[in-house]
Amino acid sequence: MGELELIEAIRAALGPYPSRVLTGPGDDASVVRADNVLVTSIDTVVDGVHFSLATHSPADVGHKALATALSDIAAMGAGPGEAYVAVVLPPDFDGALELVEGMRDLAARHGVAMAGGDVVSGPALAITVTVTGWSGAADRLVYRSGAQPGDLLGVTGELGGSGKGLRLLNAGESAPESLVQRHRRPEPLLATGLALAAAGVTSMIDLSDGVATDAGHLARESGVLIEVRLADLPVAPGVESAEFAATAGDDYELLFTVPPDRRDAIERVAATTGTRVTWLGDVRPGGGLVEIRAPGGALVDLSGYEHL
Amino acid sequence: MGELELIEAIRAALGPYPSRVLTGPGDDASVVRADNVLVTSIDTVVDGVHFSLATHSPADVGHKALATALSDIAAMGAGPGEAYVAVVLPPDFDGALELVEGMRDLAARHGVAMAGGDVVSGPALAITVTVTGWSGAADRLVYRSGAQPGDLLGVTGELGGSGKGLRLLNAGESAPESLVQRHRRPEPLLATGLALAAAGVTSMIDLSDGVATDAGHLARESGVLIEVRLADLPVAPGVESAEFAATAGDDYELLFTVPPDRRDAIERVAATTGTRVTWLGDVRPGGGLVEIRAPGGALVDLSGYEHL
Numbered sequence: 001m002g003e004l005e006l007i008e009a010i011r012a013a014l015g016p017y018p019s020r021v022l023t024g025p026g027d028d029a030s031v032v033r034a035d036n037v038l039v040t041s042i043d044t045v046v047d048g049v050h051f052s053l054a055t056h057s058p059a060d061v062g063h064k065a066l067a068t069a070l071s072d073i074a075a076m077g078a079g080p081g082e083a084y085v086a087v088v089l090p091p092d093f094d095g096a097l098e099l100v101e102g103m104r105d106l107a108a109r110h111g112v113a114m115a116g117g118d119v120v121s122g123p124a125l126a127i128t129v130t131v132t133g134w135s136g137a138a139d140r141l142v143y144r145s146g147a148q149p150g151d152l153l154g155v156t157g158e159l160g161g162s163g164k165g166l167r168l169l170n171a172g173e174s175a176p177e178s179l180v181q182r183h184r185r186p187e188p189l190l191a192t193g194l195a196l197a198a199a200g201v202t203s204m205i206d207l208s209d210g211v212a213t214d215a216g217h218l219a220r221e222s223g224v225l226i227e228v229r230l231a232d233l234p235v236a237p238g239v240e241s242a243e244f245a246a247t248a249g250d251d252y253e254l255l256f257t258v259p260p261d262r263r264d265a266i267e268r269v270a271a272t273t274g275t276r277v278t279w280l281g282d283v284r285p286g287g288g289l290v291e292i293r294a295p296g297g298a299l300v301d302l303s304g305y306e307h308l
Numbered sequence: 309m310g311e312l313e314l315i316e317a318i319r320a321a322l323g324p325y326p327s328r329v330l331t332g333p334g335d336d337a338s339v340v341r342a343d344n345v346l347v348t349s350i351d352t353v354v355d356g357v358h359f360s361l362a363t364h365s366p367a368d369v370g371h372k373a374l375a376t377a378l379s380d381i382a383a384m385g386a387g388p389g390e391a392y393v394a395v396v397l398p399p400d401f402d403g404a405l406e407l408v409e410g411m412r413d414l415a416a417r418h419g420v421a422m423a424g425g426d427v428v429s430g431p432a433l434a435i436t437v438t439v440t441g442w443s444g445a446a447d448r449l450v451y452r453s454g455a456q457p458g459d460l461l462g463v464t465g466e467l468g469g470s471g472k473g474l475r476l477l478n479a480g481e482s483a484p485e486s487l488v489q490r491h492r493r494p495e496p497l498l499a500t501g502l503a504l505a506a507a508g509v510t511s512m513i514d515l516s517d518g519v520a521t522d523a524g525h526l527a528r529e530s531g532v533l534i535e536v537r538l539a540d541l542p543v544a545p546g547v548e549s550a551e552f553a554a555t556a557g558d559d560y561e562l563l564f565t566v567p568p569d570r571r572d573a574i575e576r577v578a579a580t581t582g583t584r585v586t587w588l589g590d591v592r593p594g595g596g597l598v599e600i601r602a603p604g605g606a607l608v609d610l611s612g613y614e615h616l
Contacts, residue, residue: 022446027384028381028384029347029348029380029381030349031345031446032345033346033446034343034344034346036341037339038440039337039339041337041338041424042426044394046430046431049430073337075337076339084350085350086350086352088354121354121357122434124432126396128352130348134342138330143335206336
């Protein structure tokens with residue numbers, strides 16, 4: 001398929017746009033009706049660096065590239081916006097349309113419009129996704145910097161499954177489908193992020209590097225100490241230890257802080273959205289650090305666990 | 309320089325943000341105060357495909373990647389917005405900071421904020437730029453589809469200089485600095501595009517592929533015939549022929565249509581913004597085609613001129 005044919009096929013696959021997209025691909029730029037505040041994130045993934053076509057189908061790659069970008073929008077508590085996708089295609093790759101279809105199916109489930117793109121040639125498959133989210137006001141969004149001493153630390157879902165799935169895939173071992181799917185097809189928590197923001201979380205981040213590292217971002221940006229109880233970590237079935245679950249990363253669950261008086265509101269959000277929420281730590285006064293504690297209170301050093 | 313050090317150096321180089329950028333890099337996503345309508349374009353360039361580090365400095369590459377993306381915003385008649393930049397760095401490349409500084413200097417001149425980015429490793433230098441522009445209303449923007457029979461065809465600046473500069477660079481010949489600069493450092497016409505939109509142009513496109521091809525986009529999207537008088541093409545000094553100037557591309561001037569009664573308004577814009585405007589054709593009823601005509605009216609076939 002030539003480049004122009006491919007672009008035509010992609011446009012046909014994307015189908016009609018929601019009404020806020022006034023002009024999609026085909027002009028010099030896309031035109032979209034705005035809300036008051038724009039939230040934007042850009043991410044690139046490269047074959048052989050961030051994923052492998054040996055273990056991921058083109059549709060998996062498209063899904064995951066978009067999902068991980070949308071996870072950043074979820075972590076801001078913004079509503080779904082648009083995706084703009086640039087793909088670098090190596091000469092021998094014929095999965096571009098399948099890749100875009102993997103994105104399209106995910107985008108459609110979350111009300112995200114794929115409103116523009118670029119297709120070019122290059123030495124390796126690389127995908128850059130720019131995603132937008134919209135909000136009515138900047139103070140409805142949730143930043144990394146809002147955690148306060150006294151807040152509780154909560155997390156959605158179960159941790160470590162994606163990392164375990166990747167480890168089994170890389171070892172060539174047979175892996176339970178649930179773990180492999182956790183790795184290949186993470187689901188961005190857009191609706192949950194919006195609901196958590198409305199319920200009063202004070203800071204939030206999506207778990208791309210693991211609780212140990214990502215709680216550090218909240219602690220540093222907020223200027224607080226965050227204490228994590230390792231024994232309370234929600235470890236995914238099939239994952240051998242809380243230590244692995246705290247460091248494996250790639251889970252794309254949401255880690256957040258919230259004042260104790262909002263705990264019930266958060267648990268109602270969890271029930272309404274069908275999300276598991278686990279309370280796994282506390283925010284204390286302090287200088288931008290994370291302390292991981294074993295039952296009994298001893299400090300746990302996770303620095304020997306390399307990020308997968 | 310490690311990746312984290314590089315990201316820190318880039319942030320330091322970018323300096324303070326305009327007030328509409330509420331949150332820059334450092335959170336899950338950037339947050340920007342919106343106008344009513346968002347205009348967005350995404351473009352990727354790859355070393356060895358779209359440019360060569362043999363003939364372009366890292367700062368040239370950064371400048372041009374951003375300039376060509378912003379040219380799409382100019383062609384919509386939108387005001388300057390933000391740039392989100394993802395860079396794939398090969399192992400042996402140490403020009404990343406210089407590349408970003410080339411972008412920053414251009415962005416600053418046009419009131420564009422570099423509000424977010426990503427830095428990853430990969431096999432070849434590749435830069436994806438997502439640029440936004442803002443408008444108070446969608447009907448103040450200019451689309452490819454608005455040309456009407458009876459309109460005049462106009463173009464800014466002089467054509468063919470960038471293509472000639474590239475040809476000389478590729479041949480290893482000494483080239484006049486003006487032509488080389490036209491190729492390495494095109495200037496996006498953001499202020500001119502805004503002013504042309506306000507003065508009533510009916511369709512507009514930036515010249516990336518040359519008049520012959522880009523007029524075809526206007527003709528096709530508008531459902532009209534566009535006639536171009538080859539003898540009236542504004543050929544850049546040092547360029548040998550109007551045929552070359554019509555097909556070389558990479559000029560990033562603006563090609564537009566306008567009703568005859570707006571001709572004076574356009575010429576006032578030209579005088580005010582210091583832009584040369586040349587009237588080089590007419591819009592007629594017809595089916596989406598471009599006719600290039602020699603003096604005397606004979607049809608000229610430019611299909612033998614390959615896009616450079």
